[in-house]
Amino acid sequence: MVTAVLVGCGAMSARWVDAIAEIDGLQLVGFVDVDRERAEARAAQSGRKDAAVGSDLRSVLAAARPDAVFDVATPDARRSIVVTALEAGCHVLSEKPLAISLNDAQAIVETARRRRRIHAVAQNRRYVAEVRRLKRLLDSGALGGLTSLHADFFLAPHFGGFRESMGHVLLLDMAIHTFDVARYFARRRPRSVYCAEWAPANSWYRNGSSAVALFEFEDGIAFDYRGSWCAVGLRTSWESRWRIVCERGTVVWDGTGEPKAERMTSKRDGLFDVVEGFDAPPLDPADRIGGHRGVIEDFVAAIHTGAEPETNGADNINSLAMTLAAVESAETGRRVAIASRDD
Numbered sequence: 001m002v003t004a005v006l007v008g009c010g011a012m013s014a015r016w017v018d019a020i021a022e023i024d025g026l027q028l029v030g031f032v033d034v035d036r037e038r039a040e041a042r043a044a045q046s047g048r049k050d051a052a053v054g055s056d057l058r059s060v061l062a063a064a065r066p067d068a069v070f071d072v073a074t075p076d077a078r079r080s081i082v083v084t085a086l087e088a089g090c091h092v093l094s095e096k097p098l099a100i101s102l103n104d105a106q107a108i109v110e111t112a113r114r115r116r117r118i119h120a121v122a123q124n125r126r127y128v129a130e131v132r133r134l135k136r137l138l139d140s141g142a143l144g145g146l147t148s149l150h151a152d153f154f155l156a157p158h159f160g161g162f163r164e165s166m167g168h169v170l171l172l173d174m175a176i177h178t179f180d181v182a183r184y185f186a187r188r189r190p191r192s193v194y195c196a197e198w199a200p201a202n203s204w205y206r207n208g209s210s211a212v213a214l215f216e217f218e219d220g221i222a223f224d225y226r227g228s229w230c231a232v233g234l235r236t237s238w239e240s241r242w243r244i245v246c247e248r249g250t251v252v253w254d255g256t257g258e259p260k261a262e263r264m265t266s267k268r269d270g271l272f273d274v275v276e277g278f279d280a281p282p283l284d285p286a287d288r289i290g291g292h293r294g295v296i297e298d299f300v301a302a303i304h305t306g307a308e309p310e311t312n313g314a315d316n317i318n319s320l321a322m323t324l325a326a327v328e329s330a331e332t333g334r335r336v337a338i339a340s341r342d343d
Contacts, residue, residue, distance in 0.1 A: 002300050003066045005030035005090075007057060007081050008073030009042035010161070012095065016072055017046050019292040026300055030064035032057050057081060061088045067303065068118075070296075071095060074162050075172070079104040082119070086111045091118040093299045097176050098313055098320045105320050109313045118302045119313040120295070125177045126184055126310060127294030128239055129283060134259055136281040137251060138185055143263055144247030146221055149185060151178050151240040153227035158204065168197065168208040168327045170229050175211065175326070178225055178240045180311075180319040185244065188218040190318070194335045195326040203230040213326045215338075249275065 004020070006013060006028055020026055030052040033039040043051045052063040061069075061084075069085035071078065071094040078099050085092045092112070098121045099105035112119035125131060138146060153175070163169055183190060195213035203209040210228040217223060227240075237255030244251045249263030259280040267274040288294045288301075288310075295311060302309040321338050329336040 002026050002068060002303055003029045003064070004068040004070055005032060005052070005057075005060055005064055005066045005085075006042065006070045006072065007032040007085075008071065008077075008095075009033035009035075009038040010072070013042055013072045014045065015292055016070060016296075017042060019290075019296055020070075021046065022293055023297055023300065026296070029066055030060045032060050057084055058088070061085070061090065066090055068092065068299075075100050079108060082108050083111050086115045086117050086119065089115065089117070091299070091303050093120050093122060093296065095122050096180075096316075097121075097172060097323060098316050100172075102317070102321060102324060105313070105317045109317060112313060118299065118306075118309065120299050120302070120309040120311045121313060121316040122292065122295050123177065123180045123311045123316060123319065124291045124295045125181050125239060127289050127291055127298070129287075129289045130253060130259055130280075131181060131184070131239070132283055132287045132289060133280040134242075134244070134251065134253060135185060136284070137259070137261065138244065138246070139187075140281060142278070143249040143251065143261065146186060146244070146246050148221065148245045149182050149223040150243040150245070151182065151223075151225050151227075153178060153225070153236055153240045154231040155228075155235045155238070156230050156232045164204060165206050167206070168330065169205050170208055170211050170227055171195070171197070171213075171323055171326050171330070172208075174229065175213075175225060175227055176319060176323045178227070179215075179322045179326075180316070181240075182215070182223045182225075183217075183319055183322065186217045186221055186223065188221055190215050190217050190223075190322045190325075190338045192216045192335055192337050193322065193325045193329050195329040196333075197330040200228070200230055202232070205229060208330070211326070211330065213329075215322065215326075251280065 031039040031043045068091040213225045215223040239255035251261040253259040262275040264273040325336045
């Protein structure tokens, strides 16, 4: 049995509690929130009447003595929570982003290494079944080498709370998911980005509700992102709408249905190559899927085996670097280089 304390008991934590309840061998034994009543309410939802509850993380860790901490608090508290948990000997799985700065992220990664604890980030989009299948398709070589990735994200959610007042809200709170999946697909280091942000007249967010970004990866691979969190109507899925272009064909995915792919044949009809449709490969039995549940299961498996989970912090810092470079570009109006960070 792996025991865990949940830190941050706001609206997002309900999804975590539901996912944890479906995983055998995992039990919540503590709940922490700056508002103790929220922690008590989440403990009641989970049915853990005997759990340690409080507003001070150290006190709850001392009372519950968990194996792990699930950090679902706001990003500005990330470094303090994660370092405290790691120093207490706990493994940690955090919500994204890994941190609010690369200095904070590096401090977290170095603490996890020094304490020899598992640390990972909940980049749960990697655990979507169709994302796994698209990755298998690209790795198979059926379309030839990757040349460019294109992602559109257009939704208009009214969250309330901290998101509507935070800076660079789309890039820091949501686009990081799409950036991480692009890095997963590309299997290359991101090298530079040019990004622009703006606030449409109808925006209810304080800052950065719409953005476009153009990234360059190694080997000349391009990735462009267009997004908005106040685009009403004809919305995309939360997973973005993708077009992935390769040397011998293209695959598109609307974020919900079946990926559609076409590749060239040996024939030509006038100006154009004749193409044929084909299916993305099926899932492999080894593929871990299931969104939040998938990333939590991967984390728990890593605790048991000592292996690094797929979204470990030492790797995920590169997705954070993409996001923070996009923020810097939006603020300065200049193309920004992205420093590679080796595991």
